[in-house]
Amino acid sequence: MISISEPKIQVYGDVCIVYSDISERDKVFRLWFSTSIENKEYIITKRADAFLVSTLFYALKKGQDIKVNALVSEKLYYNITTYFMDTLCKMNSEYKRINIICKTDTKRENVYNGVGTGISCGVDSFCTLYQHTLEKCPPGYRITHLTFFNVGASGDYGGDAARDLYTERKDFVQGFCSRSAFPLIDLDSNLSEFLNMSFLQTHTFRNCIAVLIFQKLFSRYYYSSATTISEFKLDYKLAAKYDIFTLSMLSTEDTEFYSSGSTFTRVEKTRLISEYVPSYKFLNVCVYEKDNCTICYKCKRTLLTLDFLGVLDKYRESFDLELYRKKRVRFIGDMLANKNKDKYLKEIYILARQNKIKIPLLSRLYALLSMKWLYNEISIRISDKHKKKIVELFKRLRIAKHLASSTNY
Numbered sequence: 001m002i003s004i005s006e007p008k009i010q011v012y013g014d015v016c017i018v019y020s021d022i023s024e025r026d027k028v029f030r031l032w033f034s035t036s037i038e039n040k041e042y043i044i045t046k047r048a049d050a051f052l053v054s055t056l057f058y059a060l061k062k063g064q065d066i067k068v069n070a071l072v073s074e075k076l077y078y079n080i081t082t083y084f085m086d087t088l089c090k091m092n093s094e095y096k097r098i099n100i101i102c103k104t105d106t107k108r109e110n111v112y113n114g115v116g117t118g119i120s121c122g123v124d125s126f127c128t129l130y131q132h133t134l135e136k137c138p139p140g141y142r143i144t145h146l147t148f149f150n151v152g153a154s155g156d157y158g159g160d161a162a163r164d165l166y167t168e169r170k171d172f173v174q175g176f177c178s179r180s181a182f183p184l185i186d187l188d189s190n191l192s193e194f195l196n197m198s199f200l201q202t203h204t205f206r207n208c209i210a211v212l213i214f215q216k217l218f219s220r221y222y223y224s225s226a227t228t229i230s231e232f233k234l235d236y237k238l239a240a241k242y243d244i245f246t247l248s249m250l251s252t253e254d255t256e257f258y259s260s261g262s263t264f265t266r267v268e269k270t271r272l273i274s275e276y277v278p279s280y281k282f283l284n285v286c287v288y289e290k291d292n293c294t295i296c297y298k299c300k301r302t303l304l305t306l307d308f309l310g311v312l313d314k315y316r317e318s319f320d321l322e323l324y325r326k327k328r329v330r331f332i333g334d335m336l337a338n339k340n341k342d343k344y345l346k347e348i349y350i351l352a353r354q355n356k357i358k359i360p361l362l363s364r365l366y367a368l369l370s371m372k373w374l375y376n377e378i379s380i381r382i383s384d385k386h387k388k389k390i391v392e393l394f395k396r397l398r399i400a401k402h403l404a405s406s407t408n409y
């Protein structure tokens with residue numbers, strides 16, 4: 001049996017911490033979440049919803065029942081015990097069905113009727129934000145608060161390095177929030193250390209857990225989906241594939257989750273945010289650097305999309321466009337070579353065709369030279385005598401590639 005204690009709040013200077021002790025026999029883990037003191041009034045302690053969801057994976061894996069020594073949302077309890085647990089067990093044969101022992105509660109605790117979404121300043125989050133700040137968005141669905149959580153996006157397993165990266169990124173995001181006048185709800189935690197699981201497998205749950213801490217604030221919360229609804233699949237290794245189901249299962253009487261942006265492709269999202277002026281300075285998609293490096297795979301595909309949409313110059317403050325223009329021939333070549341194994345590059349290729357973008361001849365040459373499989377295919381079908389000639393031909397083509405890479409376009 002795993003036991004969850006009643007959540008408690010403590011204040012340390014300008015930080016407020018909510019925690020619960022998760023016990024299993026003589027082992028005790030103190031799971032905590034901390035936020036700025038001004039967010040204290042948004043935290044719910046009457047119910048232990050966030051702590052129950054945090055413990056669920058561990059309990060299913062161990063086959064141990066959970067006893068919650070606090071109230072749990074009746075809706076959440078019903079969803080988990082009636083649909084969600086069985087679905088998780090069917091997805092992952094290592095999980096065993098368990099009992100959850102708790103008292104449930106139906107009383108609404110939400111006070112502020114806030115509407116939130118996470119902000120990373122990437123394409124997905126800007127798309128959600130823009131869509132929910134437009135005039136045509138009904139007032140009750142317009143975003144009032146932005147969030148930034150340390151629940152695994154800066155490092156799957158937590159620790160100091162992840163916390164440092166979270167703090168660095170939070171400063172950047174804070175800059176955007178100050179400029180656009182949205183209050184930022186920050187949250188640090190040791191959830192990653194407690195879960196000890198891959199982020200790809202659990203990111204939807206982790207973010208919902210963080211939001212469930214603030215149920216007095218959020219009546220609606222948009223989770224920016226990275227996949228489209230047509231890609232829905234119950235695959236426990238990829239939480240994004242079934243997030244629309246998870247979000248409905250983890251909604252409570254107070255907080256309703258939505259999978260936002262799942263009806264758009266990446267190109268459609270990029271087209272949409274190109275109308276959102278604050279994104280010009282703050283769009284940040286890089287996988288390696290604090291500022292966009294312009295050459296990693298995410299920077300590259302975002303730049304190609306902006307280029308083919310005809311809006312590249314709007315983003316001169318967030319990318320090194322001079323560097324992009326030098327690399328453009330190669331980037332387009334990479335897109336041509338890899339479009340059949342990467343759905344995002346395929347989308348960009350289709351956009352190029354639709355917008356009648358002229359593909360440079362040297363890009364086509366790059367694509368040809370990148371297709372190592374072609375060489376491998378040929379080499380296993382020919383005799384050693386002809387192989388030598390083919391190798392020589394490829395050597396010459398590589399020289400041509402080298403020449404092309406030193407040419408600026």
Ligand SMILES: [Zn+2]
Nearest residue numbers: 286293296299
């Ligand atoms: Zn980058």
